[in-house]
Amino acid sequence: MGKEMEKWIEKAKEAGFTCAGELDPATLQVKEMVRDACAADKCGAYGHNWTCPPECGTLEECAQRMKKYQRGILLQTVGKLQKDIDTKGYRETEEHHLEAFRKFTKEIRKTYPDALCLGAGGCRICKTCAYPDPCRFPEQACSSMEAYGLFVTQVCRDNQMQYYYGPKTIAYTACVLF
Template identity: 45%
Template sequence: MPLDKVIFNWAQAAGFTHVGRLERSALRFLPEVREMCASDRCRSYGRNWTCPPACGSLEEITARAAHFGRGILLQSTGTLEDDFDLDSMLEAERLHKERFLRLLDRLDASGEPVLPMAAGGCTLCERCTYPGAPCRFPRRAAPSMEAYGLWVSRVCEDSGLPYHYGPRTITYTSCILYDTDDKRG
């Protein structure tokens, strides 16, 4: 079975609400997105292996991404009782991260080379080891799309996948780049 089909099947089995092809031309690593990270509103800038500056410069990220010819967008959409339903937002985020890790573990076990980009900051550890010690989970910890300088809504739009699914919804989006070398035939 072609690699594209395998990865799409695994993503759907992981429970994502929406799965779509990532258009490589949608990957524009923007300094203005990285500048938003530098404002440190999430309090992770310079404190986490998956956040800037530890995740690499835009030049390093662009070079990493150049090794991969295809990608998949992964979304989890939750329903909110009202626009301020924080509990439902957090639950949707938790489910998305759980699904993402499930898919990453499956890809890791397959030996396929991938470049994962998560939604939001890494939450694998209660306290990150950065900068004093190496990451405890380097194969599971993934920088966010924003940490890599991607404007997520534009990436979705340019790839033909909606970013917003209506009032009282929240959607978390991740992506995984993978190789064009289809070893499965």
């Protein structure tokens, strides 16, 4: 691992992530089944957020965008739950993850303004996305890994990062290509 990658892994930990590791962009594969899951619209963002499908582009367009990058970093927040289904635990871990993601993306974009930052869940910068009116913060808006057709479990597996941490845990994963 090069010094540049080591530096960003260190910065990811400082931002608050539980784990961070090198991601090889060549391992990224877009999957129809992930896009189909978005289209089922369980989260209500499909067709309502600039960073989600179909507005974030076709799978082919997403794959082409990702191909431009030589380096990547996987970012993960692992939370402990009080019980098997713990809504408060999910929410708190997700908030922690979002906060770390915002800090980290702000930092890495100072060095790599064109970094492609893919979070867990669609863009939440605004309480309600401006869609279909123009995006309010195009410089900060981020799609999710799923919106780009990535099957997060496989991305973790292909890059030697744990995905499941045992009972009563939850893991949120994001990545940045730069």
